[in-house]
Amino acid sequence: MTLTNWAGNTAFRAPRVHHPASLAELRRLVAATPRVRALGSGHSFNDVADSPGELVRLDRMPRLVEIDGAAARVRVGASTTYAALAPELHAHGFALGNMASLPHISVAGSVATGTHGSGQGNQSLSAAVSALELVTADGSLVSLERGDADFPGAVVALGALGIVTTLTLNLVPAFELRQYVREGVPDDAPFDEVMGDGYSVSLFTDWRDTRAWIKRRTELPEGDWHGTRAAGGPRHPVPGMPPDSCTEQLGVPGPWHERLPHFRADSPPSSAGDELQTEFLMDREHAVEALRELRAVGDRIRPALQISEIRTVAADDLWLSPSYGRDSVAVHFTWVKDIEAVLPAIKLVEDVLAPFDPRPHWGKLFTRWPACPDRFRELVRRHDPAGRFANDFTRVLLGE
Incomplete structure (x- = not known):
């Protein structure tokens, strides 16, 4: 049986998947295997986790x-x-x-x-x-x-x-959060105010109609919220899909881990992998302009789109992080599961966002590669001089 990723759009080429039961077994396996890589939950939508040799899953290692x-x-x-x-x-x-x-x-x-x-x-x-x-x-x-x-x-x-x-x-x-959904977010709503009015805020849009998912430590005050209306019941991020798999909404307080994710841990998302995904992160100072440019091509994106999600991410200092060195706006695209329809849409998005120096989420689909820092190339050469952990994905990134 062919092993695939969660979405089923990528088939792993490795002929075997090893399941070492101890650290000593893993170390022996790596040392003896010319090409090997680790495979996690398989949620990436490209071949970042694939290997031309062997794959390793650590699911039988002692729980820690x-x-x-x-x-x-x-x-x-x-x-x-x-x-x-x-x-x-x-x-x-x-x-x-x-x-x-x-x-x-x-x-x-x-x-x-x-x-x-x-x-x-x-x-x-x-x-x-x-x-x-x-x-x-x-x-x-x-x-x-x-x-x-x-x-x-x-x-x-x-x-x-x-x-x-x-x-x-x-x-x-540990802390508690409340989750609210507001509908009809205007295109001209003040971006920083909207995204800053909660511990975590996401906008879901088809580039025509927009909803806000607001996760707050405190109650959302009654009344007008940036010209929106309160959702009349639980919602799924993709309009028309049942919300049964989603974390509780309507302002009901609950533990952080039952509100921060959009989807419940005891239930898979309603799409169950029937999708493809793309995401790009840009400097947050360009958010309003970048979103305006995407709305302008919304009619061309929508045929391949299920929904887009807009989020903000604070800067970090990790070299390959998409939010390295800059507070970022992240624009995510959940596509239909039709790569022939999706690829032209991805390339259109990349064209539109090119002036804003977009960085891809490494686990999603993209066609334009960002520059690889020289210091990361040097780090790879020192730790893996023979390319034991290399695959097609890392070779393209490293320019090999």
């Missing part, structure tokens, strides 16, 4: 969730999902600063590709990492901590340096 309450950190196994981790953190009085739309994704895969949530003060999920351990090309176990020279290049590294086995994440005190 070590909470250090004094330091407000947790050390987790790489294959741990946010859905499994978050309730345990909450039970101990801690939280992650943010989560992505889906809690079903693995921590290591999300970190490696620069995955993010939303919120003007919230960084990417990768920015929560304070330390990591990885098995490098000769089977050695390497530990890196924030402050080490290589650390900013090793967190969002696309699997190019080795197989990450554990990550240490910074924590915050």
Whole structure:
């Protein structure tokens, strides 16, 4: 049976998937295998996780969730999902600063590709990492901590340096959130005010009609909110789809991990993989102009589009992070599952956004590659001189 990603649009070429049950077994396997890469939850929509040789899944490694309450950190196994981790953190009085739309994704895969949530003060999920351990090309176990020279290049590294086995994440005190949906967001609504009026705010749009998902620590005051109206009931981000899989709305307070994601951990999203995805991040100072340019081509985008999501992400210092060095606006496209219809739409979006220096989300579909920092190339050469962890994706990025 052919192994595919979550969406089914990418078939992995590797003839075998190994499931080591211990760190020692993983180290021996890596040292003895000419080409090998790690595969997480398979939620990427391109071949970033594929290997021309062997694939490794760490799902049979010993479970690891070590909470250090004094330091407000947790050390987790790489294959741990946010859905499994978050309730345990909450039970101990801690939280992650943010989560992505889906809690079903693995921590290591999300970190490696620069995955993010939303919120003007919230960084990417990768920015929560304070330390990591990885098995490098000769089977050695390497530990890196924030402050080490290589650390900013090793967190969002696309699997190019080795197989990450554990990550240490910074924590915050547990908190509650309320989630509201407002409909009819005007195109001329003040962007910074709208996106800043909550702990996490997302706009869902088909470039004609727009809704806001607002996640707040406090109640949203009654009355007018930027000329919008309150949703009359629970909503799914894609209009017309049932909201059963979505986290609770209507302002009902609940734990952070049951409000920050759009989708519930105990239920897959309604589309269940019947989609393709693209996302680009730009400097937030260009948000209003970039969104205006996208609306101008909305009629040409819509035939291939299910929905777009607009979010904000605070800057971080990780070299390959799409929000490296700049507060960003992220524009996400959930497409229909028809690559022939979607590719022209992606290229149109790339043309429109080109003046704003867009950076792609590494786990989504794109056709234009950003420049790779020379210092990341040097880091890869040192950690993997023979290309044991290389694949087509990393070779294009590195210009090989």
